[in-house]
Amino acid sequence: MKQLNRQSSLSKQHRPHHHRLSLSRSLASCLLREQRLLFVLLGFLLASSFFLLYPSLTPHPNTLSSSARDTIAARIPRGGGASSVVSAAARRLPVGVRKPSLRVVVTGGVGFVGSHLVDQLLAGGDSVIVVDNFFTGRKENVAHHLSNPRFELIRHDVVEPILLEVDQIYHLACPASPVHYKFNPIKTIKTNVMGTLNMLGLAKRVGARFLLTSTSEVYGDPLEHPQKESYWGHVNPIGVRSCYDEGKRTAETLTMDYHRGAGVEVRIARIFNTYGPRMCLDDGRVVSNFVAQVCVNL
Numbered sequence: 001m002k003q004l005n006r007q008s009s010l011s012k013q014h015r016p017h018h019h020r021l022s023l024s025r026s027l028a029s030c031l032l033r034e035q036r037l038l039f040v041l042l043g044f045l046l047a048s049s050f051f052l053l054y055p056s057l058t059p060h061p062n063t064l065s066s067s068a069r070d071t072i073a074a075r076i077p078r079g080g081g082a083s084s085v086v087s088a089a090a091r092r093l094p095v096g097v098r099k100p101s102l103r104v105v106v107t108g109g110v111g112f113v114g115s116h117l118v119d120q121l122l123a124g125g126d127s128v129i130v131v132d133n134f135f136t137g138r139k140e141n142v143a144h145h146l147s148n149p150r151f152e153l154i155r156h157d158v159v160e161p162i163l164l165e166v167d168q169i170y171h172l173a174c175p176a177s178p179v180h181y182k183f184n185p186i187k188t189i190k191t192n193v194m195g196t197l198n199m200l201g202l203a204k205r206v207g208a209r210f211l212l213t214s215t216s217e218v219y220g221d222p223l224e225h226p227q228k229e230s231y232w233g234h235v236n237p238i239g240v241r242s243c244y245d246e247g248k249r250t251a252e253t254l255t256m257d258y259h260r261g262a263g264v265e266v267r268i269a270r271i272f273n274t275y276g277p278r279m280c281l282d283d284g285r286v287v288s289n290f291v292a293q294v295c296v297n298l
């Protein structure tokens with residue numbers, strides 16, 4: 001017995017090298033076998049902590065510092081803003097890859113200008129919702145789209161709010177000809193002020209880009225010819241046209257305040273004397289008046 005003990009104690013103190021290796025291997029296999037669950041849990045914790053930490057290692061565009069965002073914006077061609085990151089990327093899409101289809105609302109979309117805009121948006125592959133109260137617009141202007149699954153028509157007065165999930169808002173709802181906007185001047189200015197306020201509120205709520213179709217009437221009776229966009233105008237605030245002129249000026253003010261104050265991405269287009277198919281001959285605008293007089297005097 002003593003010899004046996006001595007042998008084992010000898011082996012402990014002077015054990016050859018290969019004996020120590022086999023011991024460490026057997027120790028490791030024992031640990032692995034006995035503590036397998038512990039190792040699994042440890043691996044799970046390591047993996048989950050990596051993936052939990054990973055997103056914060058790559059800042060989300062919205063968490064970029066303003067200077068970083070400005071840098072990015074500076075690299076994006078004209079159009080600014082987050083949604084132009086998509087449009088800029090779309091412009092760089094490989095040949096044959098379609099640009100992403102956008103959801104667009106067009107207020108006043110059955111009108112003269114609006115219906116042509118709807119044609120272009122649908123032709124470009126976007127989905128369009130037209131919001132219109134049919135005060136001056138005509139359904140036949142968009143009848144050719146009624147069977148299109150990417151087209152929706154809603155009879156709605158923009159003086160009342162509406163909630164739509166969209167990417168872009170084109171706001172054209174307003175009577176444009178003096179004959180129509182003088183018919184009910186209080187309704188005209190309500191449409192310009194309340195209607196624009198509702199559509200800007202929607203743009204802010206859903207993060208949509210917003211375009212206001214304004215008019216040359218914001219210059220009133222201009223003292224500067226031709227008018228630069230920086231010209232402030234010369235407008236009568238109490239005249240019979242003020243419901244439209246001042247209404248559109250207020251709409252522009254609201255548009256810029258939502259941009260400066262709420263970061264809504266906006267555009268303002270001051271449209272002058274448009275003419276073409278679908279315009280009413282008797283709506284009292286200058287070009288239609290010329291055409292009407294020519295027709296009458298033929």
Ligand SMILES: O=c1ccn([C@@H]2O[C@H](COP(=O)(O)OP(=O)(O)O[C@H]3OC[C@@H](O)[C@H](O)[C@H]3O)[C@@H](O)[C@H]2O)c(=O)[nH]1
Pocket residue numbers: 107108109110111112113114131132133134135136137138156157158172173174175176177191213214215271274
């Ligand atoms: O309260 C209203 C008034 C009008 N509308 C609609 O708005 C549309 C206006 O279309 P119109 O043909 O009268 O006018 P246009 O399309 O020529 O001009 C329109 O686009 C260009 C802008 O500068 C004008 O201010 C805008 O009226 C119509 O479909 C009309 O029904 C509303 O939806 N709500």
